Amino acid sequence: MTKMVGEFYYMAPEIVEVSKYTEKCDVYSFGIILWEVMSRKKPFNNLENETSYFILNKVMKGLRPDVNDVNVIQNAERIKLLITNCWDPNPKKRPDMHELITSFTSFVN
Numbered sequence: 001m002t003k004m005v006g007e008f009y010y011m012a013p014e015i016v017e018v019s020k021y022t023e024k025c026d027v028y029s030f031g032i033i034l035w036e037v038m039s040r041k042k043p044f045n046n047l048e049n050e051t052s053y054f055i056l057n058k059v060m061k062g063l064r065p066d067v068n069d070v071n072v073i074q075n076a077e078r079i080k081l082l083i084t085n086c087w088d089p090n091p092k093k094r095p096d097m098h099e100l101i102t103s104f105t106s107f108v109n
Helices: 013-017 024-038 052-060 076-086 097-108
Strands: none
Touching: 013 024, 013 052, 024 052, 024 097, 076 097
16 A cells, blocks of 8 residues: 555556555556557647646546547447446446456457
8 A cells, every 4th residue: 555656647546535545546547558558549648748746636636538539449339438437536436357357258259
């Protein structure tokens, strides 16, 4: 349980907001990485002239990358839903890693 460790673009808001957090912060980070891979863009690339603290403050208020950047792939709508579920502001509403594996398995079947 360390605070503010890692790249802030991938950091779940609860790491900054609360003293205790769960593995769901990793699910949030996974959602950001999945968006990055599927969109082929860096998170918050449209804010590249802003400071890290500005972007982190926006993330704390609900800013996320534009999920509509994921749209030229098979199963895009399902992947968009998965991504937005991963970065839900409420960690309890995020899927766990087992649910993510099940979702990915359903994409290939």
